[in-house]
Amino acid sequence: MTDEPPAPAMLDLPGCLEVSAPATLATIDIVQDLFRHLWAQHDDIDAATRMRVEVAAVEVLTNIVEHAFALDTAARVTEQRRITSALVVADGEVQVSFCDNGLPAELDLSRVTLPDDDMAESGRGLAMALASVDELSYDRAGGRNFWRLRCRV
């Protein structure tokens, strides 16, 4: 944990795509449309890597929408709560970041595992994200949540 928000280094990288949108489920499709633009610019990245990165990113994003704002009223979600998503390919890796002003995430990424029950209908998201990328980190600073994903290509 740090007192100051991390510097937005990704936004200084050439080709970085960014979108800010309300913290609703519709934002998932918006970010996946943004991925489509990113992949169109990097046709050298194979389909398997694309799927790994996109699954990890969407799992984190879904987690943010469903948990970081769970205690909000519908009005506050649409009026104030937002998620900023940034995607870039640089230095031989895909980098993804999410920043939101929701509640702190109460989780320990080192203890996230797949459910024991194969027939469980939920609880796989963050385990899939961790298994899909080379680095997944979470930080809380300045009243905001920061998620960062990296995947070598």
Added chain:
Amino acid sequence: MIEFDVHTLASGVGVIAPRGRLNRVGAGGFTDQVGTLVGAGTHRIVVDLAEVAFLDSSGLGALIGAVKTTRKSGGDLRIARPTDEVLSILELTNITRILRPRDSVEAAFDD
């Protein structure tokens, strides 16, 4: 975004072919399609994954929920024709242990 093609084979097996992303947004629509088919008396369903471009844990949860729904009514659900990328997600999560992908929609209930 996602759309669903739904039809019934001569054998009475229902086929749902999602086209697009089976994420948290698309999962609800998929569950509705399964509920409609089962409610109309179709208890054996094949999900044709050929046009599913993206599958995450929400989509997997909807598939497992659909397996339970069909089995509760005495039927079953099978999946067919996943792309290599979707298959990798199924294998990553061990879902292939309960949902073995079939090569053909028409033959999905042959064994």
